[in-house]
Amino acid sequence: MESHRILDMISSPADLKLLTNEELSILASEIREQIITTTSKTGGHVAPSLGVVELILACHSVLDCPHDKLLFDVGHQSYAHKLVTGRLGEFDTLRQFGGMSGFPKASESEYDVHPSGHASDSVSVALGLAMARDLNGGDEKIVTIIGDASLSGGMAFEALNQLGQLQTPMVIILNDNEMSISRNIGALARYLGEKRASREYTRTRDSVQSVLEASGPLGRGLVDLGRNAKDSFKQMVIPGEMLFEKLGITCTAPIPGHDIAALKRALRVCLKADGPTLLHVVTKKGKGYEPAEENPSKFHGIGPYDIATGEVKKGSSSAPKYTSVFSKAIVAEAERDHDIVAITAAMKDGTGLAAFSEKFPKRFIDTGIAEEHAVALASGLALGGKKPVVCIYSTFMQRAFDQLVINNALANTNVVFCLDRAGLVGDDGPTHHGVFDIVYGRMVPGVRMMAPSDEAELVHMLHTALALEGPVILRWPRGEARGVELPAVPQVLEEGKSRTTREGSDVAILAFGRMVQEAEGAADILAKEGVSVRVVDMRWIKPFDEEAVRKAALECKLVCTAEEGAIEGGIGEGILEALAANPPAQVPPVLTFGIPDEFVEQGKVPQLHHMLGIDSCGMAARIREKYAEL
Ligand SMILES: Cc1ncc(C[n+]2csc(CCOP(=O)(O)OP(=O)(O)O)c2C)c(N)n1
Numbered sequence: 001m002e003s004h005r006i007l008d009m010i011s012s013p014a015d016l017k018l019l020t021n022e023e024l025s026i027l028a029s030e031i032r033e034q035i036i037t038t039t040s041k042t043g044g045h046v047a048p049s050l051g052v053v054e055l056i057l058a059c060h061s062v063l064d065c066p067h068d069k070l071l072f073d074v075g076h077q078s079y080a081h082k083l084v085t086g087r088l089g090e091f092d093t094l095r096q097f098g099g100m101s102g103f104p105k106a107s108e109s110e111y112d113v114h115p116s117g118h119a120s121d122s123v124s125v126a127l128g129l130a131m132a133r134d135l136n137g138g139d140e141k142i143v144t145i146i147g148d149a150s151l152s153g154g155m156a157f158e159a160l161n162q163l164g165q166l167q168t169p170m171v172i173i174l175n176d177n178e179m180s181i182s183r184n185i186g187a188l189a190r191y192l193g194e195k196r197a198s199r200e201y202t203r204t205r206d207s208v209q210s211v212l213e214a215s216g217p218l219g220r221g222l223v224d225l226g227r228n229a230k231d232s233f234k235q236m237v238i239p240g241e242m243l244f245e246k247l248g249i250t251c252t253a254p255i256p257g258h259d260i261a262a263l264k265r266a267l268r269v270c271l272k273a274d275g276p277t278l279l280h281v282v283t284k285k286g287k288g289y290e291p292a293e294e295n296p297s298k299f300h301g302i303g304p305y306d307i308a309t310g311e312v313k314k315g316s317s318s319a320p321k322y323t324s325v326f327s328k329a330i331v332a333e334a335e336r337d338h339d340i341v342a343i344t345a346a347m348k349d350g351t352g353l354a355a356f357s358e359k360f361p362k363r364f365i366d367t368g369i370a371e372e373h374a375v376a377l378a379s380g381l382a383l384g385g386k387k388p389v390v391c392i393y394s395t396f397m398q399r400a401f402d403q404l405v406i407n408n409a410l411a412n413t414n415v416v417f418c419l420d421r422a423g424l425v426g427d428d429g430p431t432h433h434g435v436f437d438i439v440y441g442r443m444v445p446g447v448r449m450m451a452p453s454d455e456a457e458l459v460h461m462l463h464t465a466l467a468l469e470g471p472v473i474l475r476w477p478r479g480e481a482r483g484v485e486l487p488a489v490p491q492v493l494e495e496g497k498s499r500t501t502r503e504g505s506d507v508a509i510l511a512f513g514r515m516v517q518e519a520e521g522a523a524d525i526l527a528k529e530g531v532s533v534r535v536v537d538m539r540w541i542k543p544f545d546e547e548a549v550r551k552a553a554l555e556c557k558l559v560c561t562a563e564e565g566a567i568e569g570g571i572g573e574g575i576l577e578a579l580a581a582n583p584p585a586q587v588p589p590v591l592t593f594g595i596p597d598e599f600v601e602q603g604k605v606p607q608l609h610h611m612l613g614i615d616s617c618g619m620a621a622r623i624r625e626k627y628a629e630l
Pocket residue numbers: 048074076077117118119146147148149150151175177179180181285300345346347369371396399
């Protein structure tokens with residue numbers, strides 16, 4: 001059927017310049033409908049993207065991308081940008097294996113500037129681009145869209161600090177929707193709330209039309225406008241406490257974020273300034289889809305859902321998620337030990353701390369998007385006699401490596417780090433796979449590390465970690481566990497001791513975490529071919545079970561290691577080094593299974609395991625081939 005959508009006629013942002021504001025509003029509705037239709041099947045970051053449709057249309061109407069640069073902080077809100085930059089045709093492959101990324105991706109489009117995915121970095125990248133432009137004598141405009149929660153991240157303030165000093169012309173668009181994943185927290189959130197509620201904003205919102213229409217040729221940035229121009233311009237610059245002005249960055253009054261005309265005019269005003277400006281935009285997260293407007297946290301990042309009801313389509317597995325098992329286990333531990341405090345960096349729900357926060361509000365700490373601060377904060381809490389449990393996704397823990405080393409390992413603090421989303425995470429792709437924590441965890445002196453192979457092991461390992469002195473890292477994958485029975489009473493596991501889950505003497509697979517399941521599958525395949533495979537659930541990454549390694553090397557013809565982490569610097573290499581340093585009578589060949597030295601694309605985890613040859617079939621095939629050579 002012939003489509004009469006404006007969206008179908010947009011092949012590049014230049015086409016937007018031919019549209020009236022009324023047509024752009026129609027286009028915004030069509031884009032929302034497309035986002036909802038597609039994400040109901042693929043899942044994705046629905047509420048963030050629905051909230052900035054008009055903003056993105058206004059940006060692309062005013063800017064001349066790709067010559068001008070439009071950046072996105074995190075980039076989870078960029079679906080409308082993808083739709084108007086030539087990717088409507090592939091939009092249904094959103095976050096799918098081999099399909100379009102859910103985040104900006106330079107290799108996907110010339111309109112995508114930087115990979116983002118991790119919050120609070122876009123002001124730094126934008127400033128770098130602006131400084132390069134100035135050194136090159138360029139004229140491109142540099143604009144970044146950053147959310148209110150991401151702006152509170154430390155790196156953003158580091159960039160603002162330098163930007164204010166350099167006075168480099170660029171525009172920071174603050175997308176203020178009062179939300180992080182949960183409701184936004186922190187002093188900056190409070191300040192922005194005061195700005196939104198202030199009398200000036202209300203007055204400004206009503207008169208922003210005349211203020212902007214009167215904005216003729218402009219001298220310096222909005223500060224001059226505020227100071228030298230008619231009184232009406234003063235409404236563009238917040239009177240009273242001017243946090244950003246004090247840093248040398250002109251900040252507008254909050255602009256209604258779904259009014260395309262106002263947004264275009266405000267952006268033009270900011271782009272003409274000869275210094276840095278911060279365009280404060282007020283939006284509604286989830287705008288235009290009632291279930292998402294009513295529950296923006298649920299629709300921040302969601303799986304496939306029913307459009308009519310907003311209900312998530314149920315998966316096939318009956319096993320509980322690792323996160324939900326942890327959620328109950330940490331509450332049980334905290335009931336026993338009143339010194340336990342739990343820390344999240346703006347990921348309360350994702351890390352399973354919602355129940356803890358309700359039951360122990362005084363012992364629950366949400367730092368906002370501030371992983372470095374959260375990990376250093378934990379060291380202070382530990383030095384003060386508390387028992388911090390820091391819950392951070394593996395990929396985001398990368399931000400706090402120095403605080404792990406200096407503030408915790410060197411100080412030998414009693415802190416437990418629970419790294420959820422360790423291993424391949426699936427649809428979010430390379431910016432979110434947690435594949436480096438084994439490398440960075442095992443290399444730090446004094447840090448112990450464990451990986452549970454099922455949910456019962458997670459319960460035992462949490463209990464064990466809490467009983468140990470010094471920093472301990474636990475890491476477990478996103479998604480369902482194995483559906484085994486949970487222990488009534490958690491046990492303290494013997495340090496550095498593994499457990500054998502399959503007996504065998506031809507081949508040994510020394511497996512860690514979720515790879516135990518894949519290894520058992522490989523053992524079952526090979527058993528049918530007369531090859532007996534020992535599967536050792538190593539449990540401890542550091543210190544690993546050297547006795548089990550020696551026994552395997554002495555008793556088996558082929559030894560394999562299997563980890564869901566980078567092979568380069570991984571635990572497989574550690575075991576190889578240990579065998580080489582202290583060889584038993586004869587050292588058999590060793591195969592290492594893990595993540596190769598490359599960034600892994602998005603896709604369902606089984607697809608990615610198969611692609612990398614670390615699923616049961618892949619492991620069996622490689623073992624079969626090597627074993628046949630012996
Ligand atoms: C370093 C880092 N920590 C945590 C996250 C997880 N995360 C993704 S989006 C988000 C909230 C972002 O809120 P905001 O910047 O206000 O954007 P909004 O979703 O409201 O548009 C968080 C915590 C991340 N991407 N990066």
